[in-house]
Amino acid sequence: xxxxxxxxxxxxxxxxxxxxxxxxxxxxxxxxxxxxxxxxxxxxxxxxxxxxxxxxxxxxxxxxxxxxxxxxxxxxxxxxxxxxxxxxxxxxxxxxxxxxxxxxxxxxxxxxxxxxxxxxxxxxxxxxxxxxxxxxxxxxxxxxxxxxxxxxxxxxxxxxxxxxxxxxxxxxxxxxxxxxxxxxxxxxxxxxxxxxxxxxxxxxxxxxxxxxxxxxxxxxxxxxxxxxxxxxxxxxxxxxxxxxxxxxxxxxxxxxxx
Amino acid sequence: xxxxxxxxxxxxxxxxxxxxxxxxxxxxxxxxxxxxxxxxxxxxxxxxxxxxxxxxxxxxxxxxxxxxxxxxxxxxxxxxxxxxxxxxxxxxxxxxxxxxxxxxxxxxxxxxxxxxxxxxxxxxxxxxxxxxxxxxxxxxxxxxxxxxxxxxxxxxxxxxxxxxxxxxxxxxxxxxxxxxxxxxxxxxxxxxxxxxxxxxxxxxxxxxxxxxxxxxxxxxxxxxxxxxxxxxxxxxxxxxxxxxxxxxxxxxxxxxxxxxxxxxxxxxxxxxxxxxxxxxxxxxxxxxxxxxxxxxxxxxxxxxxxxx
Numbered sequence: 001x002x003x004x005x006x007x008x009x010x011x012x013x014x015x016x017x018x019x020x021x022x023x024x025x026x027x028x029x030x031x032x033x034x035x036x037x038x039x040x041x042x043x044x045x046x047x048x049x050x051x052x053x054x055x056x057x058x059x060x061x062x063x064x065x066x067x068x069x070x071x072x073x074x075x076x077x078x079x080x081x082x083x084x085x086x087x088x089x090x091x092x093x094x095x096x097x098x099x100x101x102x103x104x105x106x107x108x109x110x111x112x113x114x115x116x117x118x119x120x121x122x123x124x125x126x127x128x129x130x131x132x133x134x135x136x137x138x139x140x141x142x143x144x145x146x147x148x149x150x151x152x153x154x155x156x157x158x159x160x161x162x163x164x165x166x167x168x169x170x171x172x173x174x175x176x177x178x179x180x181x182x183x184x185x186x187x188x189x190x191x192x193x194x195x196x197x198x199x200x201x202x203x204x205x206x207x208x209x210x211x212x213x214x215x216x217x218x219x220x221x222x223x224x225x226x227x228x229x230x231x232x233x234x235x236x237x238x239x240x241x242x243x244x245x246x247x248x249x250x251x252x253x254x255x256x257x258x
Numbered sequence: 259x260x261x262x263x264x265x266x267x268x269x270x271x272x273x274x275x276x277x278x279x280x281x282x283x284x285x286x287x288x289x290x291x292x293x294x295x296x297x298x299x300x301x302x303x304x305x306x307x308x309x310x311x312x313x314x315x316x317x318x319x320x321x322x323x324x325x326x327x328x329x330x331x332x333x334x335x336x337x338x339x340x341x342x343x344x345x346x347x348x349x350x351x352x353x354x355x356x357x358x359x360x361x362x363x364x365x366x367x368x369x370x371x372x373x374x375x376x377x378x379x380x381x382x383x384x385x386x387x388x389x390x391x392x393x394x395x396x397x398x399x400x401x402x403x404x405x406x407x408x409x410x411x412x413x414x415x416x417x418x419x420x421x422x423x424x425x426x427x428x429x430x431x432x433x434x435x436x437x438x439x440x441x442x443x444x445x446x447x448x449x450x451x452x453x454x455x456x457x458x459x460x461x462x463x464x465x466x467x468x469x470x471x472x473x474x475x476x477x478x479x480x481x482x483x484x485x486x487x488x489x490x491x492x493x494x495x496x497x498x499x500x501x502x503x504x505x506x507x508x509x510x511x512x513x514x515x516x517x518x519x520x521x522x523x524x525x526x527x528x529x530x531x532x533x534x535x536x537x538x539x540x541x542x543x544x545x546x547x548x549x550x551x552x553x554x555x556x557x558x559x560x561x562x563x564x565x566x
Contacts, residue, residue: 054442057442057445057446058445058446059442059445059446078446078447078448079448081446083442083443083446085440085442085443089440089442090439090440091299091301091439094299094438094439095299095490095493095494095495095496095498095499096435096439096494096495096496097494097495100435100496101439104435104436104439104440104443104447107432107436107444107447107449108447108448108449110432112430112433113429113430113431113432113433114432115431115432116432140494156443
């Protein structure tokens with residue numbers, strides 16, 4: 001991509017191929033995400049958005065290509081990455097409090113069999129305050145709404161104090177007011193020079209939330225500054241023109257051009 | 259039978275006979291219960307089932323190799339069999355489209371079948387007895403030679419294993435917690451969930467192998483799952499689950515012992531029945547998840563009240 005001049009991008013992926021039982025899920029993914037950007041990963045169901053995130057986190061093995069984080073191996077930079085998994089990935093009946101979950105964000109900095117102490121608890125409280133859940137810290141996690149659970153995961157990632165955040169659908173099941181609050185928070189994080197990569201599937205809001213967009217459908221259909229990529233042609237290519245919502249957006253974009 | 263005979267005499271006139279049985283029952287249920295908490299939370303309760311059954315071929319083969327009934331050989335044999343079983347389950351589950359429950363089902367029954375064949379082929383000249391394998395011999399505890407505080411060696415070994423399990427849980431509380439709750443997130447922090455899983459399976463094998471000879475292959479499953487299931491209904495905090503499951507172990511062994519005296523039956527099943535009684539009790543009266551909650555009020559307003 002021409003617009004990326006930075007020499008050591010926050011995340012660089014080269015010729016990545018990922019397959020599940022010999023079926024390719026992602027192929028030829030080749031991107032470089034500069035530091036300090038907020039990237040929306042957009043694409044239809046089954047496009048491999050979550051797989052991409054999981055591959056970068058080292059949770060899914062890749063058969064070809066490489067991933068570099070701040071110019072280095074995942075192993076060396078894993079502590080610089082914060083991860084927000086999908087909300088459905090855990091059992092919310094698990095006997096832990098909101099505080100316990102947020103404290104998990106600090107576990108990476110602790111050695112084997114060291115317990116989180118006051119320093120970690122302060123960090124976790126601060127993160128909870130940022131997402132507006134400080135009053136809920138002692139509550140069992142199943143007694144929260146979907147949006148609150150999502151914010152618990154966000155707070156846990158904040159407690160990680162990372163430079164690169166990977167978020168898998170942080171807006172799923174979140175009400176409109178919370179979504180606005182989360183977006184504001186993400187922008188604040190970006191403004192501190194951190195990099196965010198967010199899987200998002202609401203096309204209507206993707207354009208206003210993100211500086212950069214990665215259009216994904218098993219391969220990279222388009223990647224770059226939002227204004228360069230978010231156009232009817234590339235969206236049509238990504239979604240194959242299947243969604244009615246898509247044509248509405250395409251119409252809107254076409255009208256704006258006129 | 260009078261109250262006196264059931265509740266007083268075991269403590270007064272037959273103390274030396276019942277004391278080792280009670281202590282052994284408590285050590286076994288407590289150790290099993292602690293590990294069982296993690297099995298229930300990770301939704302792999304049946305793996306305990308699998309390991310307890312696969313112990314049989316392990317000790318049979320260990321006997322054939324060692325040529326004697328040495329405790330150490332049996333222990334190692336059973337441990338290897340237990341770990342082998344978890345590996346086979348993982349292998350079938352991850353390398354085919356068979357789901358985990360079916361993988362567990364076929365693995366442990368086959369292991370047990372192999373064990374039964376081995377015992378019936380070579381069992382005549384060993385002391386391996388299928389009754390003992392299935393039901394344990396907790397009640398023979400009293401006839402063993404006493405070494406310490408009126409307790410035989412095997413009870414002391416079990417006590418040592420209980421302490422070991424408590425130590426491991428205290429030391430690796432954080433690793434066990436995060437890898438049970440969110441294994442992917444744990445992996446991104448550099449805590450290896452697979453390693454934690456195999457360590458947990460090893461500890462499970464150790465506990466099951468040592469509990470096996472006293473409560474048998476089937477009742478040990480109850481000891482693993484009942485305490486965890488009971489306390490899971492009572493609290494929302496993992497550390498409190500741990501403490502309450504030890505309390506559950508303590509109560510079920512005491513109630514079980516009195517049941518044994520009253521009905522003149524064997525102790526291990528009596529403890530399981532007592533444990534089940536405690537489970538039903540907590541199911542009914544649990545403050546947050548109990549059945550009584552449905553009767554007392556039709557709406558749970560606590561969530562709303564807490565918000566203000």
